[in-house]
Amino acid sequence: MTKRQAIPGVVLPTWDATQTRILDAADALIATRGVRGMTIAELARRSGVSRPTVYRNWSDADDVVRAALLRRVALILDRFPAPATTRAAIVDDVLRFAALFRSDHVYRHLLTEEPEAFTRYTLERVGSSQRAILGWLAVAIRAAQHDGSVRGDDPQAMAVMLLLVAQSALLSHGTVSELIDESSFERELRAAVEGLLRP
The missing domain is CATH 1.10.357 (Tetracycline Repressor; domain 2)
Known part of the structure; x- marks a missing residue:
């Protein structure tokens, strides 16, 4: 994740291709199953990456939810x-x-x-x-x-x-x-x- 500054004084992150794929899967999970349905195992399965890949970017499911909402x-x-x-x-x-x-x-x-x-x-x-x-x-x-x-x-x-x-x-x-x-x-x-x- 890198930072971008599209609005003066407002620094927003950007996400690489793998992070975007994971967050796309997180969006789909939240929109259909809700926050309670968000697990790292299901997120990894839906995004087609390994669980260690998810953990390299976020510490837990709650961290992924916050990143998804920020995006x-x-x-x-x-x-x-x-x-x-x-x-x-x-x-x-x-x-x-x-x-x-x-x-x-x-x-x-x-x-x-x-x-x-x-x-x-x-x-x-x-x-x-x-x-x-x-x-x-x-x-x-x-x-x-x-x-x-x-x-x-x-x-x-x-x-x-x-x-x-x-x-x-x-x-x-x-x-x-x-x-x-x-x-x-x-x-x-x-x-x-x-x-x-x-x-």
Whole structure:
């Protein structure tokens, strides 16, 4: 695994061909069997490599899950080639990121079938995936502060709060789907993000 820097200030890893093959198999396992169905033996079988090959790259199944989830976030962030530079663009990007996140087959499984696993891997501690998202948000917030469309408080603190708002909305979406339709959900999330950033 090497590092890449597609977004200023955000360093994301890259994976070689063997690691990509293993993580592709991990994605399929998580999306069909869930985190509980992830074993090194099954992962090695599905990816066509030996168990020692898996262990040369990751210490255990939990480590593989975290790498797979980080790669899913990296693939989503790749869809945003340039950071936003205005409040309106940040709001659009956060809503688009949330939509891409919800439609990602791995994260969609966790959100709908294993919310406790989603909580464990994304909410209980700030891991590499969250740090990548925070870096992406902070870069955009700083740029929009220069534009004058975002209030001039600490960009990192604002990025943290944006992440909390978006994560909470994503995790709770299924729970409240009977109370709020899709267009209203998006409208209210947009209003919450807009209000957080407005000067």
